[in-house]
Amino acid sequence: MPGVKIVYPWQREVLWDLCLRFIFNRRFGWRKAANLLAGMLQSITLPERAFARPAKLIVEPANRCNLSCFLCPTGRKLSGRGQDQLDMETFRMALTPLAPYLYEVYLYNWGEPLLNPRLFEMISHCSAENIRTVVSTNLTLFKPAMLDPLFSSGLDELIVSLDGASEESYSQYRQGGISGQFCVILSQ
Numbered sequence: 144m145p146g147v148k149i150v151y152p153w154q155r156e157v158l159w160d161l162c163l164r165f166i167f168n169r170r171f172g173w174r175k176a177a178n179l180l181a182g183m184l185q186s187i188t189l190p191e192r193a194f195a196r197p198a199k200l201i202v203e204p205a206n207r208c209n210l211s212c213f214l215c216p217t218g219r220k221l222s223g224r225g226q227d228q229l230d231m232e233t234f235r236m237a238l239t240p241l242a243p244y245l246y247e248v249y250l251y252n253w254g255e256p257l258l259n260p261r262l263f264e265m266i267s268h269c270s271a272e273n274i275r276t277v278v279s280t281n282l283t284l285f286k287p288a289m290l291d292p293l294f295s296s297g298l299d300e301l302i303v304s305l306d307g308a309s310e311e312s313y314s315q316y317r318q319g320g321i322s323g324q325f326c327v328i329l330s331q
């Protein structure tokens with residue numbers, strides 16, 4: 144009978160990168176580190192049954208967007224999924240059993256995370272569990288009043304997605320924004 148090889152999403156280079164970043168991170172914890180090492184071992188030995196817990200989680204706070212970029216199925220409402228936002232209770236339920244092992248949570252996927260009014264609460268919840276957080280946003284909904292909750296949430300990395308090098312190229316792709324938004328974002 145031919146052997147069956149199970150392919151895991153754990154790629155060795157990703158794990159090395161995670162380990163290096165983990166060691167120099169303020170979120171370091173022994174249980175999380177042990178889980179990362181277990182994941183590395185798993186990626187090498189390829190056991191039939193996984194023994195490492197997830198080290199990284201991708202969460203979609205909102206699967207809708209205030210813009211409608213040309214190549215984005217979410218913005219163009221072509222994804223075939225209903226558009227909604229994640230509620231706090233579901234988020235907690237998903238995170239709680241994994242939290243002791245999680246190294247990092249991405250709080251973005253398809254959609255604009257700032258559309259979820261509980262986003263900062265989600266980040267704070269991860270911070271309290273000693274989990275690194277990353278948010279990627281188009282920043283068009285950002286208000287000065289959000290600065291304090293953003294800083295106090297403990298966010299580790301903020302990615303601003305511009306998709307343009309000038310007001311002209313930006314507004315060609317970033318459909319649905321307001322005129323002059325490129326400069327506003329750069330000034331923030």
Ligand code: SF4
Nearest residue numbers: 208210212215218254
């Ligand atoms: S800003 Fe991002 S999520 Fe929104 S429409 Fe553009 S690519 Fe899609």
